[in-house]
Amino acid sequence: MLWSPGDLAMPVTTTTTTSVTVRARALLCQGAPVLTARLDGTTLGAIEVTSTEFTEFNVGATTTPGSHQLTFTYDNDFADRTCDRSVSIDSVVISDACGVNQYRARYYNNTSLEGAPALTRCENAPGGSFTGSPAPGVDADNFSVDFEGTINFPTSDTYALSSTLGNVGARAWLDGTLVDDSWTAESWTTQRSTRFVTAGHHTVRAAYFSTTGDANYGFVAARESLGTNAGTGNYFAADSIWxxxxxATATVDPRSAGWVAQLDAAVDGVSMNSTDWTTTVYNAPAGTPTTDVAITNNGTSLTIPWQSWWSPTADSDGHIAIIDDATGCLYEFQSFDRDAMTAIASASYNVATGSGNHIAGPAHSGGETSYLAGMITPQDMDAGVIDHALRYAMPNNAPTFVYPGTRSDGSELDGVPEGTRMRLDPAIDVDDPALALTPAQRMVARALQTYGGFNADSSSSFALYARSTADGTSYSVPPEPLPDSLVSRMQFLTPEASSVPMFFDRADDTSCQ
Incomplete structure (x- = not known):
C-alpha cells in the first residue's frame, strides 16, 4: 500500500509484445489515486484507480524485449481530517498474450500464412489501407496477416461479422467455424454473415492476403440491433461511443508522447472548421420532393429528398449531409455536384439510432465515420456545454485503424491510427486565467477532457469540426480554435473500444439505401 507519494519497482523480462496489467484498489478521498507505469523511465501508461475492490487495470504494452525495470509511481496524494487517498497493489501480470478484445496479429512475407511470422504484435482492429508495406519488416507485395483474439460479447444476441475486401482475399472464423471464405482476391466487396452468439468470451479470427498493388481490408464483429434515441438533440444513439x-479506466497510449511531439511540431494550434472542410446539413421534412444522385465510385444511385437551394461546402471535398426526417436516414456525400446530381462517394446512417460508424467501403471519409459524429452544433454552443465526443483530423496518420474507425487514408507506418481517441490532459484547469481561454474555447476544452475526440480523417492541420455556416447556420456563440499551447497537452489514449457492442451502418442496408 502506498499511503503517500512513492514508487513500487520490480525487475521484469519482456518479449516482442508484452502487456502489463496491475491488480489494484483504492482508498478514495476527494478523487482517485493515479498510478503511472514506466519501463526504464519511459511511460507505458497511467491509470486512475477508481475501484475500492481489487480490480485489474491494463496499463499499457511494450514492444522492446529484454530485461527491464518496471516502476509504478503514485504522486497525486491527498488527505484531510476525514479521509486519506491511497492505493494498494496486489499483483502485476506481465504477459505476451494480447488482452481481451485485442487481436494477436501475425504478419507473413508470403500469401499462405506459413512459416515464421515477420512480425507479431497486438492490435485493436484487423486491417488497414496499404499502398506499400503494411508494417515494419513486412514486404509491400505478397504478404498475409492472421488475426486472432479473445473477444467479449456482452449480451446473448445476433451479431454481424463483416469483412471488406479491396484487392485482397480473406477468411473469418468464429469459435473455429468458418463464417467467410473469400480466399480469392476481390476488388471492393463486403462479405457479411450473422450469428446468434451467447454472452461471454469467444475466439474470433480473421485473415487476409495481398499479392500486388494496393491492399484494403477491414473486419468488424458488431451488434446487429440499433440503439435507442438519445433524446438530447445529439446525433446518434444514446449508447453511441460518440x-x-x-x-475512468482510460489510459495514455505508450506512444502518445512521441505522437504529440510530432503533432506539436507540425501544426500551430487547433483549428476549427466551421465554414469549409466540414459539412452543410439539411433536414428534409416528410413530403420533400426527391431526386436521384449518381455515385461515381461504385456505379450506384441514391434517391434522396432534395431542395434546389441546398448546397455542399465550397471546398474541394464538397460535403453535404441530408437527413430524411420521415425515415431517420442520413445521407452523406463527398464531392457533391448539385448541377449534375452526382457525388464521388456516399454513406448512409441511421441518424438517431445508429452509432455514427460505418462498415468500410470505397470510402466517403478517412476513417468511415459520419461527418455529423463529433460535429459541434449551434445547439451545443447555445447550451453552454458540449455533451459528446469531438471529431478531429490531423497529419501523419497511420494506414491502420482502431475501432470505431474501420478504414484509414493515412500512410505513416508509425503514425496515429484513425479511430484513435484523444483527450486534453484532465489535470489542466481550463478556468486558469493564465490560459486566457474564451468561454467558447473553455467549452471545447472541457469536451475534450470529458468526452475526448476520435481521429476521423487525414489533414494538413490539426482540426475540429463544427456545422458549416454555408447552409445558413448561425451561432450565437461561435466555436473558436484552441491555442497552440494546448497541443502539447493532448493525450492519445490506448485503444480499448471493441466493435462488438456497437452497431455499424452498412452499404447493403436497404432501409437507408
Whole structure:
C-alpha cells in the first residue's frame, strides 16, 4: 500500500509484445489515486484507480524485449481530517498474450500464412489501407496477416461479422467455424454473415492476403440491433461511443508522447472548421420532393429528398449531409455536384439510432465515420456545454485503424491510427486565467477532457469540426480554435473500444439505401 507519494519497482523480462496489467484498489478521498507505469523511465501508461475492490487495470504494452525495470509511481496524494487517498497493489501480470478484445496479429512475407511470422504484435482492429508495406519488416507485395483474439460479447444476441475486401482475399472464423471464405482476391466487396452468439468470451479470427498493388481490408464483429434515441438533440444513439464520456479506466497510449511531439511540431494550434472542410446539413421534412444522385465510385444511385437551394461546402471535398426526417436516414456525400446530381462517394446512417460508424467501403471519409459524429452544433454552443465526443483530423496518420474507425487514408507506418481517441490532459484547469481561454474555447476544452475526440480523417492541420455556416447556420456563440499551447497537452489514449457492442451502418442496408 502506498499511503503517500512513492514508487513500487520490480525487475521484469519482456518479449516482442508484452502487456502489463496491475491488480489494484483504492482508498478514495476527494478523487482517485493515479498510478503511472514506466519501463526504464519511459511511460507505458497511467491509470486512475477508481475501484475500492481489487480490480485489474491494463496499463499499457511494450514492444522492446529484454530485461527491464518496471516502476509504478503514485504522486497525486491527498488527505484531510476525514479521509486519506491511497492505493494498494496486489499483483502485476506481465504477459505476451494480447488482452481481451485485442487481436494477436501475425504478419507473413508470403500469401499462405506459413512459416515464421515477420512480425507479431497486438492490435485493436484487423486491417488497414496499404499502398506499400503494411508494417515494419513486412514486404509491400505478397504478404498475409492472421488475426486472432479473445473477444467479449456482452449480451446473448445476433451479431454481424463483416469483412471488406479491396484487392485482397480473406477468411473469418468464429469459435473455429468458418463464417467467410473469400480466399480469392476481390476488388471492393463486403462479405457479411450473422450469428446468434451467447454472452461471454469467444475466439474470433480473421485473415487476409495481398499479392500486388494496393491492399484494403477491414473486419468488424458488431451488434446487429440499433440503439435507442438519445433524446438530447445529439446525433446518434444514446449508447453511441460518440455520446459516451471517457471511461475512468482510460489510459495514455505508450506512444502518445512521441505522437504529440510530432503533432506539436507540425501544426500551430487547433483549428476549427466551421465554414469549409466540414459539412452543410439539411433536414428534409416528410413530403420533400426527391431526386436521384449518381455515385461515381461504385456505379450506384441514391434517391434522396432534395431542395434546389441546398448546397455542399465550397471546398474541394464538397460535403453535404441530408437527413430524411420521415425515415431517420442520413445521407452523406463527398464531392457533391448539385448541377449534375452526382457525388464521388456516399454513406448512409441511421441518424438517431445508429452509432455514427460505418462498415468500410470505397470510402466517403478517412476513417468511415459520419461527418455529423463529433460535429459541434449551434445547439451545443447555445447550451453552454458540449455533451459528446469531438471529431478531429490531423497529419501523419497511420494506414491502420482502431475501432470505431474501420478504414484509414493515412500512410505513416508509425503514425496515429484513425479511430484513435484523444483527450486534453484532465489535470489542466481550463478556468486558469493564465490560459486566457474564451468561454467558447473553455467549452471545447472541457469536451475534450470529458468526452475526448476520435481521429476521423487525414489533414494538413490539426482540426475540429463544427456545422458549416454555408447552409445558413448561425451561432450565437461561435466555436473558436484552441491555442497552440494546448497541443502539447493532448493525450492519445490506448485503444480499448471493441466493435462488438456497437452497431455499424452498412452499404447493403436497404432501409437507408
Amino acid at each position: 455520446n459516451t464520456p471517457l471511461p
